[in-house]
Amino acid sequence: MPDSPIWQILSATMAQPEMFKPVDIGPDYLRQSFVDGGFGCNNPTAHVLAEVKAIMPSRDLSSVVCIGSGHPNTIQLQRHAMTSRFIPTQILSLTKSIALDAEKVAHEMEVRFQSTTGVYFRYSVDQGMQSQKVGEWEKLQQVTANAQAYLRGLKVSNSIDDAVASIKARKAAVKTHRIDGVIQSNAPDQTTGYKACPTPTPLFTGRQDTIDRIIACISKGDTQRCVFVLYGLGGSGKTQLALKTVQQTKGIWSDVVFVDATTNETAIAALAGFAKEKKVGDSHESAVRWLSNRQERWLMIIDNADDPDVDIRQYTPDVDHGSILVTTRIKQHVALARGDDSDHRVSEMNPDEAMEVLLKAAKTKDTDLSIAERQATVKLLKDLGYLVLAIVQAGAYIFSSSCSVTQYYDMFARHHQKTLEKSSQLIAKMDDYKKSVYTTWHMSYEQLGTNAQRLLHLMAFMHHSSTSEDIFRRSAIGIRTYTPEVPATQDEKEAQAYVTECLEPYLDSTYSWDSSAFLDTMTEILSYSLISYDKINGEYTLHVLVHDWVSTVINYPLNAAIEHTGCLLAVSIDYEDDMDSLKYKTAIEIHISRFLEWQERPRPNHASRFAEVYLRAGKRSEQGKMQKIALDGQEKALGRENDATLSSMLMLAYVYQQQGRYQEAMTQIEQVVDIRKRVSGSEHRQTLIAMQTLASTYYSLGRYTDAQSLHQHTLDTSTRVHGHDHPDTLNSMHSLALTYQAQGRYDQAESLLLKVVDARKRVSGDEHPETLTSMNVLAFTYYRQGRYDEAESMQEHVMEVKKRRQGDEHPNTLNTMGDLALTYLAKGRYGEAEELQMKVLEAKERVYGEGHPETLTSMHNLAGTYYSQGRYEQAEELQKRVVEEQEHALGAGHPSRLLSMRLLLETYHAMGESRRREYETLEREIRELKSRAG
Incomplete structure (x- = not known):
């Protein structure tokens, strides 16, 4: 040509x-x-195979699919009239037919591939095509009908299925250098022992962004050395990600070498087998040397490089070209990476991809799931931590056992390990991976030193995320001076000794915290990808399943291990209220809550400190439970008049007060005050604190005169005994200002609050919770004085800081939001006021409950906004509910209830004649209550 x-x-x-x-x-x-x-090569299969052999002599053939043009007429001479003897048209036609005979080549191909199965596939319509001519395009519909009839045949249909399977599998069936004669199948090589690169599981889903990153790096191996390292937790899908990358790039490599680096022996065997396969030697060195000299674009997969004793560098060519893809749990192998953007931590899947994998493995469709099944699926995936191996094995069991997702989730919720390991009992596996997720991690765990294993044990009963070095630092320092209030039990003593021993390696010779030693141990755990580290927040995280698994590898009684974690957490907590301490208590609350799932009733000594954490978090119910446990233990062991017992009694009474249980609170506080006066004296600090708490309870009960008198007494005494800027003095001054505010004495309240805010800023800082609380009360005083702009500015500032410091649903934050909404209302910004009040009401219903006085106050305020907008029916509905529930919560004549009744009275008045009877009845009731209080 x-x-x-x-x-x-x-x-x-x-x-x-x-x-x-x-x-x-x-x-x-x-x-x-x-x-x-088409002359002579209407079926070009033989030419194609010859060309493939010429340009790709060392590759493998997977399948050959030929499409014919239909079964031809039999080639023969036809009889014609006498005159045609002198015109050789028949001869010309016969010659052309012979030249165009595609079936002859097809028959030759069948002979050539006769000893193989699942390699050569030929499709040609066998009936109806004999009379069709090349130019008869107008008969296309008839051709289509004949073709469809052909495809519906059972034999052809099965053959097409086989062809699709062969194309999808892409298995090496025939060497290209053997395809131009009679074909023989590749006999299993009994001498090389080489394992070709496997294909990825058909369940593989998503992660295309990561694959694209890998390809962008390794595709440059013909001009530079490219090493991409995939590292991460066992079971996260590193190997499958590598295999999928190979599948998508198979056409660009002259050679793909798959090395199982589980041990030195497996790595050596893989490379030696490759050398024998290529006939370049019989050792792993021969393979490495041969690749080093290859200038073509080749790829080496170093898989499962999880053993630190296996030096994978000796198995890779040390040259300036070539592409290498490493999968490992050892993070330090990232140091081997070469090229731009050449490493990636493989972690959990995104929820949508995880859902797709589970459905594939379970062989079900998204549309087949009921609402309940879908909800169970979402919960299961979340609890599996979106870990691909766990998802695949769960799906396999669901399919094989024919159980529903809901049934599987129920089993998993009760017995994590037992349920996850069920897939290993299946006769048929979905892939070649035989280990359960727990088994894969145990291999890494056994490589850890004692110190690293001990830290993991301590973390097993904390929350799986947000673990900071500060927990261990505070524990190591605090345990040296820790003295239990209640005499320690033998279990507590043993736990304290164990935790002391665990943390001793992280203290230097002066018993100061040695951060470097701690980081060395955590780095050891990190190196096996059993945990991850958030550099921005300085926090460690265990995958939820790893976290669950750790408790299964502890080789001593589980109760003792739980006790160790309880001791670690408790001794890390102090009773200070500086910003660092408050920040720490906010951070550790998640771990306390998780620990209490393991030990619902902790030791009284621990419960007292856990109560301190919940106090700062504003979680009154949890605080009350812990305070009650502490008090019960202290009363039993120490007696009612012990200092620790009295402190717990007072704190429990404070919880009652915050829960709206004012009478219970008052009764208990009065007992504490009496005992304190008798045991410690009237001017003892703890006596004054108890008296101030009692005064605050009087305030909550609406007994403002009693509250004012007692607050004034504690303020005068505290000022004389402790000084003007002492925290106790400032607390008394703040509480007295609140009472003035309730009495309508706003100027006196403002005067006191300005002093308190100024002093607290100096002593504790601008963003200390107590500073912010006083600022909020001062802003509300401005609101009461009609100074709305000043109130709004201060309230918005306080709200922003409280949200950042304490969270959106902390009681202090909600109070500020509610006050700001009232300021918006006063300024005529009804939409903003209503929106904010709705948020506050919904949050308070979650935090306090529907009948709590705080919730009812927010409901009262929202009703006021409806009233201001003329939405009287909505206002009336809320106000009637508030008045009714306040009677149960506060009492019939409480000032807050009387205020709500007066607002309802105004609503009845605004609604006119239709509410005249209700108006008169309510007006009479208000007069009676006022005269009774009188």
Whole structure:
């Protein structure tokens, strides 16, 4: 064929004589005429195979699919009239038919591939096509019908299924250097022992962004050395990600070498087998040397490089070219990476991809799931931590056992390990991976030193995330001076000794915290990808399943291990209220709550400190439970008049007060005050604190005169005994200002609050919770004085800081939001006021409950906003509910209830004649209550 443009060659190839003229191509001095490329090669299979062998001699053939043009007429001479003897048209036609006979080549191919199965596939419509001519395009519908009838045949249909499976599997069936004669299947190589690169599981889903990153790096291996490292937790899908990358790039590599680096022996065997396969030697060195000298684009997969004793560098060519893809749990192997953006931590899947994998493994469709099944699926995936191996194995069991997702989730919720390991009992596996998720991690765990294992044990009963070095630092320092209030039990003593021993390696010779030693141990755990580290927040996280698994590898009684974690957490907590201490208590609350799932009733000594954490978090119910446990233990062991017992009694009474149980609170506080006065004296600090708490309870009960008198007494005494800027003095001053505010004495309240805010800023800082609380009360005083702009500015500032410091649903934050909404209302910004009040009401219903006085106050305020907008029916509905529930919560004549009744009275008045009877009845009731209080 002359060297000509492609369009000319295509034209010549398609110059069918019955439809086109011959095409002349080539230079002017040597032009040649061409017709129909189908002459002699209407079935080009033999030519294609010869070409493949020529340009890809060392590759493998997976499948050959040929599409014929339909079964032909039998080639024969036809009888014609006498006159045709003198015109050789029949001979010409016969010659053409022989030249176009594709079936002859097809038969030759069948002979050539006769000893193979699942490699050569030929499809040609066997009936109805004999009379069709090339130019009869108008008979296309008939051709289509014949083709469809052909495809519906059972034999053809099964053959097509086999062809699809062969194409999808892409298994090496025949060496290309053996495809131009009679084909023999690749016999299993009994000498090389080489394992070709496997194909990825058909369940593989998503992660295309990561694959694209890998390809962008390793595809440059013909001009530079490229090493991409995939590292992460066992079971996260590193190997499958690598195999999928190979599948998507198979056409660009001259050679793909798959090395199982589980041990030195497996790595050596893989490379030696590759050397034998290539006939370049029989050792792993031969393979490495051969690859080093190859200038083509080759790829080496170093899989499962999880053993630190296996130096994978000795198995990779040390040259300036080539592509290497490493999968490992050892984070330090990232140091081997070469090229731009050349490492990636493989972690959990995103929820949508995880859902798709589970459905594939369970062989079900999204549309087949009921609402309940879908909800169970979402919960299961979350509890599996979106870990791909766990998801695949869960799906496999769901399919094989024919159980529902809901049933599987129920089993998993009760017995994590037992349920996850059920897939290993299945007869048929979905892939070649035989280990359960727990088994894969145990291999890494056994590589850890004692110190690292001990830290993991302590973390097993904390929350799986947000673990900071500060927990261990505070524990190591605090345990040296820790003295239990209640005499320690033998279990507590043993736990304290164990935790002391665990943390001793992280103290230097002066018993100061040695951060470097701690980081060394955590780095050891990190190196096996059993935990991850958030550099921005300085926090460690265990995958939820790893976290669950750790408790299964502890080789001593589980109760003792739980006791160790309880001791670690408790001794890390102090009773200070500086910003660092408050910040720490906010951070550790998640771990306390998780620990209490393991030990619902902790030791009284621990419960007292856990109560301190819940106090600062504003979680009154949890605080009350812990305070009650502490008090019960202290009363039993120490007696009612012990200092620790009295402190717990007072704190429990404070919880009652915050829960709206004012009478219970008052009764208990009065007992504490009496005992304190008798045991410690009237001017003892703890006596004054108890008296101040009692005064605050009087305030909550609406007994403002009693509250004012007692607050004034504690303020005067505290000022004389402790000084003006002492925290106790400032607390008394703040509480007295609140009472003035309730009495409508706003100028006196403002005067006191300005002093308190100024002092607290100096002593505790601008963002200390107590500073912010006093600022909020001062802002509300401005609101009461009609100074709305000043109130709004201060309230918005306080709200922003409280949200950041304490959270959106901390009681202090909600109070500020509610006060700000009232300021918006006063300024006529009804929409903003209503929106904020709705948020506060919904949050308070969650935090306090529907009948709590705080919730009812927010409901009262929202009703006021409805009233201001003329929405009287909505206002009336809320106000009636508030008045009714306040009677149960506060008492019939409480000032807050009287205020709500007066607002309801105004609503009745605004609604006119239709509410006259209700108005008169309510007005009478208010008069009676006021006269009774009188």
